[in-house]
Amino acid sequence: MHRIYRFTVTIILALLLSPLTPLAWALEAKEEDKNGDGKSDFWIYYEDKRPVKIESDKNYDGAKDMWIFYEPKGKKRIEADLNFDRKADMFLYYEYGQRVKFEIDSNYDGKFDQVSEYKDGKLVKLQRDTDSNGELETIFDISDRQSNIIKNIKINKDASPQKE
Numbered sequence: 001m002h003r004i005y006r007f008t009v010t011i012i013l014a015l016l017l018s019p020l021t022p023l024a025w026a027l028e029a030k031e032e033d034k035n036g037d038g039k040s041d042f043w044i045y046y047e048d049k050r051p052v053k054i055e056s057d058k059n060y061d062g063a064k065d066m067w068i069f070y071e072p073k074g075k076k077r078i079e080a081d082l083n084f085d086r087k088a089d090m091f092l093y094y095e096y097g098q099r100v101k102f103e104i105d106s107n108y109d110g111k112f113d114q115v116s117e118y119k120d121g122k123l124v125k126l127q128r129d130t131d132s133n134g135e136l137e138t139i140f141d142i143s144d145r146q147s148n149i150i151k152n153i154k155i156n157k158d159a160s161p162q163k164e
Ligand SMILES: [Ca+2]
Pocket: 033, 034, 035, 036, 037, 038, 039, 040, 041, 060
């Protein structure tokens, strides 16, 4: 039992230590050294040849400060550490290629100072901590209103005579 365990660990170590080992089932990754200082500062991870994650060290201090996650159905999430304290302060969400939400902590106190929500690519809800008390005030919210496009489709559908 013990020997099997050690054998497994050895195999895993060998796989980890050998960059040339093809691992069909694992994430494939590529890294780049954009500023040529000998340290990687850009990473792309692939799953079945599809990019699933990008990581970046924008200020080349050795700590990652930008992350992009790619998910099915055009979902994408960008996270960024704007003041380089190793904590993300900005989050940007996309669905079907369109921006749906934006959150930012611009004074870096760990709480968002602005949250924007989008529908059909248009800003429908804006919350902002206007008095800097750590709580968001709703500036405007039209998120439950139907967009013109959806309204038009509904009207057309209602107006068109039923087939069959
Ligand atoms: Ca570098």
